[in-house]
Amino acid sequence: MKSSIQALIFDVYGTLFDVYSVKEKCRDLYGDKGEEISIVWRQKQLQYSFLRQLMGQYEPFSKITRDALDYTLTKLELPYDEEKVETLLEAYRNLEAHPESAEILEQMRDKKIAVFSNGSRDMLEPLIKNSVLSELIDEIISVDDIKQYKPTPASYSYALKVLGVERHEVLFMSSNEWDIAGAKSFGFQTAWINRDGMPLDKLGMEPDSIYRDLTGILEWQ
Known part of the structure; x- marks a missing residue:
């Protein structure tokens, strides 16, 4: 075949592309929490896409990725604002191959x-x-x-x-x-x-x- x-x-x-290459930018902003952020973010990103498909409530992956990041930083009790969120989302648009x-x-x-x-x-x-x-x-x-x-x-x-x-x-x-x-x-x-x-x-x-x-x-x- x-x-x-x-x-x-x-x-x-x-x-x-390495989805966990965002951990470097996460470390820049949040120190030793960087790797944990990258892992939880990815897990929640996938979960949200599966759940939205099952519920028939589609949202584009860019929105899901933002929502997953919001959840992650909230779960880990890390302070964030729009500037930090945009910095991390930009890192996702520039992952390392x-x-x-x-x-x-x-x-x-x-x-x-x-x-x-x-x-x-x-x-x-x-x-x-x-x-x-x-x-x-x-x-x-x-x-x-x-x-x-x-x-x-x-x-x-x-x-x-x-x-x-x-x-x-x-x-x-x-x-x-x-x-x-x-x-x-x-x-x-x-x-x-x-x-x-x-x-x-x-x-x-x-x-x-x-x-x-x-x-x-x-x-x-």
């Missing part, structure tokens, strides 16, 4: 390369434009275009429509196993970028491949 791959779809947050991301995308240029994210375009487009990956991505796909968060089948169907390929012609990559489970259930071939060495979730959907970082996908050439 590897020979049938025409398009590579990469998740963005955690897969190509994982060290191997650019090299791997460059080596896979014979395929159509897309990113597909729960991020809204006001987050995704500045992030990619300001990064070393800006010239290596053919298509930016956001769930905000159809207001359906991953891992709903409708979200993956939209990405497929944008790219104009068949399900079996897609290799989908994410560091988030819930995203891999959703993509596998939809019919994509999948590669879980398991950067933290986590066990498989019990969702009945195993990825086609598991790698510690993106270098493993070179075997799909």
Whole structure:
């Protein structure tokens, strides 16, 4: 099946970019609380997107990210104002790419390369434009275009429509196993970028491949 791959779809947050690189800016503002802020912020960001999808109360990821940050700073009893919030949100629009991301995308240029994210375009487009990956991505796909968060089948169907390929012609990559489970259930071939060495979730959907970082996908050439 590897020979049938025409398009590579990469998740963005955690897969190509390190979501926890915001901890440096968090440390600038809040000292030794920086790492904890980055972790709780990410957890709440994901939780809010899942809950809003289930409730049918869609909000763009930029709003969810702001709300999750508000919750995090309140939970940790840290003082904040609009200036501090904007500083941290700007850091999220300038995340660091994982060290191997650019090299791997460059080596896979014979395929159509897309990113597909729960991020809204006001987050995704500045992030990619300001990064070393800006010239290596053919298509930016956001769930905000159809207001359906991953891992709903409708979200993956939209990405497929944008790219104009068949399900079996897609290799989908994410560091988030819930995203891999959703993509596998939809019919994509999948590669879980398991950067933290986590066990498989019990969702009945195993990825086609598991790698510690993106270098493993070179075997799909």
